[in-house]
Amino acid sequence: MPQVTLPGVVDRHVHLGLVDRTLLADSPVTEVHDLGWDPRETAAWATTPPSGVRVRYVGPFHTAPGGYPAGRSWAPNAAVRPVASPREAAQAVADVAAAGGFAVKVALHAGMALLPDDVLRAFVAEARAAGLPVLVHAEGAGQAGRAIAVGADVLVHVPWTETLPPELIARAARMTWISTLAIHDGPGRPAGLERPAGLERALDNARRFVAVGGTLAYGTDMGNGPTPVGVNEREIELLGEVGLTGEVLLRAVLGPPEVPALTAPLPVPGTAADLIAWLRASRTLGPTPTDLEHP
Template sequence: MTTPLLPASLWWDGRFWPGYGFVGHPIPDISEMSPRRLPGTLLPGLVDAHVHSGLVDLGTVRAGGIAGVWDLGSAPATVSSLATAAEERKLPKIRYAGPFLTAPGGYPSDRPWAAPGSWREITSPAEGAEAVASTHALGATLIKITAHAGGPRLDPPTMAAIADAAHGLGLEVVVHAEGPGTVRAAYEAGADLLAHTPWTEPLDPGLARACAERMRWISTLDIHGWGTETPERVTAVANLRLFLEYGGSVRYGTDLGNGPLIPGVNPREIRALQAAGLSPTDVLAAMTGPDLTWIPGGLDLDPERFAGSLATARVLDDSVRPRPDVGPTPSDRRCGSPPGSPT
């Protein structure tokens, strides 16, 4: 059953529609077909493209306005059962990577937070390809490779074999690149995404440009300092700015589970993205995905107030009981050409 919704405003396809927009949204418990009015702004669902579901409470994350997450580091069996139960348990929709594929003894096998099964040691290109196939069979749509300069690393042929096998199965490859030479290794292996904006050293402009032509980066700027200026944050913001100037594409992601981050929409991450050069509309493009998000007080696109406004987001579901349409009030303004029913 779809109840037509008349939100006071709508942000869709990169545009803000003041006055009444119109959206068809499935609300299973409401049987009437009469349109329902909703104060505030409706927009597509907000997605955090880097979380660790074993280290955070995803119910809290969803209550904090996040409709979808990408899990980039959990034991695959655990996260796949969580993904299956997401709707029933009121969790965000979960897209997930398989185990970190790493060299024997490599990152993160030496880290206390890495759950057993959340990494797999790879010793040859053939073993890498086999790991991709078994990860795909578990329902993962991302393959995560680690390239950490502080420990044993996969050699280039093994990284490339993993990426080729992933692409052959329609999976995207996300690389944790940390330390000198690792971004180049990720690029040369054919990575589609970096799990973090590079933060350990300023990136060579030629490499930033090459990355911008082919890769997306997941932002994770707020893990550096959690709101205070640190050298790592300065380097990451500068690298992201360079990547964006060359036309690169960024996804909002926070690395939830890594330190004292905000479980929900993180206004500090949003402000850091703005510091790297994104406009509020660019930030929304980097954050939005499936489903619907609701800003009860209305979305504020003023650059100073935008992050705080977006942090009040709620996932729209059957717990929202909008009023029936009682006709326009004197203060209403209607769009000249409403965008119809984008869902």
């Protein structure tokens, strides 16, 4: 059987400071996006990444003074940048650009202090002027709606704390949502036990988002609890439950052609189960091979 060559897996939501990064070396995951950590550390990881892995990073979480994730035991102080005014938002965006960040991460968590609307709008305006997308952690009633209303580019989790109304889903269709579905359905759940309500809400929101043309992208929140360091097969299974198949599924999980490639002696995968089997059988080829195929 001929070898099928495809780009490697891109995990669009990781926290490398919370995992053993060396386990990613020469794995099917060939690019990771660190979405919140000490910017000095993330820049260093990008300079000397695990073998076969490209590291992109946003730098710190930007939040209101006292906002999420300030005070969390897992978040070092330098991973959280409090912002209190539009002027401070402009400086924060400039600092991300100067540090080589590929995007600006903003946190909106209804259980903690929240950025006011004028600061949130300033983040989006300043980031857009700098050519950087705005990625939002939106948790709690109304926060996904706020991110959508101001024109944020990405939600870093499929919304799971509330069921979004159809009109809001329709407004979000221009966005990308990063999946992170498996964090609501971690390992060890006994067979037959009712699935968490947060997972069911997320799956419902994701299905309706995809149905109106929204882009759903694979991301695992690696480091959030006992997530695997490498391919998260449960995340791919749940993308299949949302309804992703064929080229749409491959585009959600795999990278663009410039991402290092994988090859396996199996047909081009068409379902979540096929993709998991293909990744288990694959090996890394290296960047931009001449026979690269991409969905």
